[in-house]
Amino acid sequence: GAGVSQSPSNKVTEKGKDVELRCDPISGHTALYWYRQSLGQGLEFLIYFQGNSAPDKSGLPSDRFSAERTGGSVSTLTIQRTQQEDSAVYLCASSFLPKKNQPQHFGDGTRLSIL
């Protein structure tokens, strides 16, 4: 498909475990973004990668969260020692460089549930 692809679509894990969420952006998009959507907080920015520049990590809620983007394409968001408050839908988006005329296109998200 031509859209942003995220896997898994659902993930249930026990508190304290580590999880990895994957995002495959639209081909040719140089910018990639991670957001989190939860009932209490709405949709929140986490991190974004733009080309070869250092990522903007200013939205990551704690040092348990990290993300990497290999080869300028696929990205992985890792949450270590998961807590119940990490339960949310994690959305990935991509765009051409984040300039004024470039909208972000979103995947369907990974629904993460921490037991």
Next chain:
Amino acid sequence: SQELEQSPQSLIVQEGKNLTINCTSSKTLYGLYWYKQKYGEGLIFLMMLQKGGEEKSHEKITAKLDEKKQQSSLHITASQPSHAGIYLCGAPGGGTSYGKLTFGQGTILTVHP
């Protein structure tokens, strides 16, 4: 930090009625995006507004940006059940933070046939 306030929080209309959703920013707007989301799915891009006074339309949906009021409105004409969903406005940060979108809390739209 920037905050976006959407109103109303939810809206129930009869098919065929017109409706308006508003999005007001606490800070200067450097552009405004409108997205639609259905439960369990990602966000679908609707429109992007970049300049004050700009107005864009797609099918029966029109969006306007008023930079002076730091506000945008989304208007749906002759609503249909297919318009039902959650509408979200998102605003980019300024300068090098343009990629960081701040979103409103969303407006839940229900359209009764």
